[in-house]
Amino acid sequence: MTRVKMSWQSTHRSSKFRHVYGKAGGREQCYEGIPVTHSVHDNHFCAVNPKFLAVVTESAGGGAFLIIPLHKPGRIGPHYPKVCGHHGNVMDIKWSPFMDNIIASSSEDCTVRIWQIPDGGLRRNMTEALMILIGHSRRVGLIEWHPTCSRILLSAGNDCKIMIWNLEEGVAVKMIDSHPDVVLCMSFNTDGSLLATSCKDKKLRIIDPRSGKVLQEADCKNIKVNRVVFLGNLKCVLTTGVSRWSTRQVALWNQEDLSSPITEEEIDGLSGVLFPFYDADTHMIYLAGKGDGNIRYYEVSSEKPYLQFLMEFRSPTPQKGLSVMPKRGVDVGECEIFRFYKLVTLKSLVEPVSMIVPRRSESYQEDIFPMTAGTESALSASEWLSGVNRGPMLISLKEAYKRPNAADLRAAKQDRRTVNGIDLLENVSPNTDKELLKMVFRQQEELRQHKDELREKDDKIQQLELQLRNMKNT
Incomplete structure (x- = not known):
């Protein structure tokens, strides 16, 4: 029996932006x-x-x-x-x-x-x-x-x-x-x-x-x-x-x-x-x-x-x-x-x-942020009118990237000490177990994520209702 070699090729070209x-x-x-x-x-x-x-x-x-x-x-x-x-x-x-x-x-x-x-x-x-x-x-x-x-x-x-x-x-x-x-x-x-x-x-x-x-x-x-x-x-x-x-x-x-x-x-x-x-x-x-x-x-x-x-x-x-x-x-x-x-x-x-682009990394993503046009002009009006052509002056966005560090995390934690106007650290002694605070912060984050998911689902329902009305009209 002759063996047939099967091959499969994706209909989508490989791309780092496929899931944007x-x-x-x-x-x-x-x-x-x-x-x-x-x-x-x-x-x-x-x-x-x-x-x-x-x-x-x-x-x-x-x-x-x-x-x-x-x-x-x-x-x-x-x-x-x-x-x-x-x-x-x-x-x-x-x-x-x-x-x-x-x-x-x-x-x-x-x-x-x-x-x-x-x-x-x-x-x-x-x-x-x-x-x-x-x-x-x-x-x-x-x-x-x-x-x-x-x-x-x-x-x-x-x-x-x-x-x-x-x-x-x-x-x-x-x-x-x-x-x-x-x-x-x-x-x-x-x-x-x-x-x-x-x-x-x-x-x-x-x-x-x-x-x-x-x-x-x-x-x-x-x-x-x-x-x-x-x-x-x-x-x-x-x-x-x-x-x-x-x-x-x-x-x-x-x-x-x-x-x-x-x-x-x-x-x-x-x-x-x-x-x-x-x-x-x-x-x-x-x-x-x-x-x-x-x-x-x-x-x-x-x-x-x-x-x-x-x-x-x-x-x-x-x-x-x-x-x-x-x-x-x-x-x-x-x-x-x-x-x-x-x-x-x-x-x-x-x-x-x-x-x-859905990525999880603590480093600068150079492949999706190449050198880009900055605010510096490449030539004067008189140069361009005389026939000179120059491409844009490029800059790197790496300087705009700030990697999270311990100080930033501490500052963020200080900013999140109040929830719904209540000071969570008020009347809490320095020896109090901080695990309670971590749990409260974690629950607040989960609540925020749930609200975002509900908002997305509401938008999806509105889209489906709109499509259904369009189908009925046609």
């Missing part, structure tokens, strides 16, 4: 009472960095946005100070990747404004901008900072033009007039030498931003391309959009040949825009749907399968927009590789959502 899971922050970590803007523009309306959270809000007499110190979650009062210098609704806000106190905003009043926020946040309404950039003839819907040059900013307006601003001089140095319709999205590559755009004319373009020349162009006749993002050093761009069958779709393209996509994948039949977020450090792409609470994430590679689905974070609360914490602001000790701040209109709050 999403964890929503508790109520004590949320920012509540925020009157989120009612604008239906397909933008995120929020931005975050390690110091501040900015949220576009409703305001009488013009556009405004809130600036909240990140370490002060909780309820925001109705008279909380705002940045309110625009004369029309604010369309987009972006923090400078190099200076945590500098934020840019664009508005329906056809201007772009640069603001400098005090270290402690605002104590009164701010109306005077550091700089006002005037050049567009219609409302300005998009702004984008250059990834390696701190003084270059791009803006795209409904006049179908992209303006390149030199903030060292406060003037527009280039106008890109290559689009016959409104620009929907724009994305720089790693060193800022190329710009990818999507447009209402259903075309995807790769542009040299300094000359304005279109290097590559794809006519996506059967797809409405909404969003585009460069994928780091993979020499690819990823787009999300809607197919002719009204299904949400994601596609991967070779940036040097846009004749046809490398791969395409249909996601679902929902109608909200799919926002893509790329993590160049882990080569992971996150797809978050506007109007639903789901965040799907994939690992991207230059070989088949190009998009490897990993997992999906589900939430019953729909998101209006999301912002992403720069990698230098994540919690390295908790193996947090990505953190969203989710804008929830129904509850008037912003909720953090952490993406965590």
